[in-house]
Amino acid sequence: GAVVSQHPSRVICKSGTSVKIECRSLDFQATTMFWYRQFPKQSLMLMATSNEGSKATYEQGVEKDKFLINHASLTLSTLTVTSAHPEDSSFYICSARRDSYTDTQYFGPGTRLTVL
Amino acid sequence: AQKVTQAQTEISVVEKEDVTLDCVYETRDTTYYLFWYKQPPSGELVFLIRRNSFDEQNEISGRYSWNFQKSTSSFNFTITASQVVDSAVYFCALSEIQGAQKLVFGQGTRLTINP
Numbered sequence: 274g275a276v277v278s279q280h281p282s283r284v285i286c287k288s289g290t291s292v293k294i295e296c297r298s299l300d301f302q303a304t305t306m307f308w309y310r311q312f313p314k315q316s317l318m319l320m321a322t323s324n325e326g327s328k329a330t331y332e333q334g335v336e337k338d339k340f341l342i343n344h345a346s347l348t349l350s351t352l353t354v355t356s357a358h359p360e361d362s363s364f365y366i367c368s369a370r371r372d373s374y375t376d377t378q379y380f381g382p383g384t385r386l387t388v389l
Numbered sequence: 390a391q392k393v394t395q396a397q398t399e400i401s402v403v404e405k406e407d408v409t410l411d412c413v414y415e416t417r418d419t420t421y422y423l424f425w426y427k428q429p430p431s432g433e434l435v436f437l438i439r440r441n442s443f444d445e446q447n448e449i450s451g452r453y454s455w456n457f458q459k460s461t462s463s464f465n466f467t468i469t470a471s472q473v474v475d476s477a478v479y480f481c482a483l484s485e486i487q488g489a490q491k492l493v494f495g496q497g498t499r500l501t502i503n504p
Contacts, residue, residue: 307492316480316495316497317480319493370490379436382432383434385432
């Protein structure tokens with residue numbers, strides 16, 4: 274149990290286009306989902322925390338209008354990179370947690386975004 | 390503020406050697422969670438362990454063992470009799486127990502096991 278999927282696994286797009294990444298909890302309901310960003314050979318940095326039905330909470334330095342997060346259901350959260358530029362190229366990883374403070378985060382397999 | 394430091398950027402050992410990955414953390418919280426994750430070349434994070442700050446007992450799982458020393462704010466990870474499949478980037482992480490439980494990751498240690 275506790276499987277999290279991400280789609281797509283890899284995406285290449287042109288500069289200026291928008292890209293949507295989906296994160297799904299396949300066998301559990303996720304009250305909270307997290308979005309992380311990882312540049313090559315670097316650590317994971319939390320971008321935002323989203324709770325189902327409410328606005329996401331963004332970390333300092335993360336542009337809300339650039340990275341749109343929607344957590345419309347208990348099994349789906351989306352991250353949309355708007356007007357993507359080459360510097361947005363990165364590995365984006367989501368995680369999901371059930372409605373329990375004793376539970377841990379379950380990570381998706383990640384999405385590699387390349388902006389040309 | 391919370392901070393996790395993994396001073397070893399890269400480690401390379403020969404297969405069957407034992408290897409210890411260091412992790413030092415900083416937090417003002419009196420209770421917290423500590424984690425270790427493995428990230429193989431595929432990129433997916435593999436959960437290895439979560440430790441509650443209440444519990445300072447060391448833990449062993451097969452070839453893996455963890456040494457939690459609250460007095461030195463360290464949570465070190467040892468792989469015994471390393472294997473080539475252990476090659477990966479290993480991350481130590483910290484989170485609060487209450488609230489959003491946001492994970493703060495260390496910079497990671499790239500472990501290479503040579504045959």
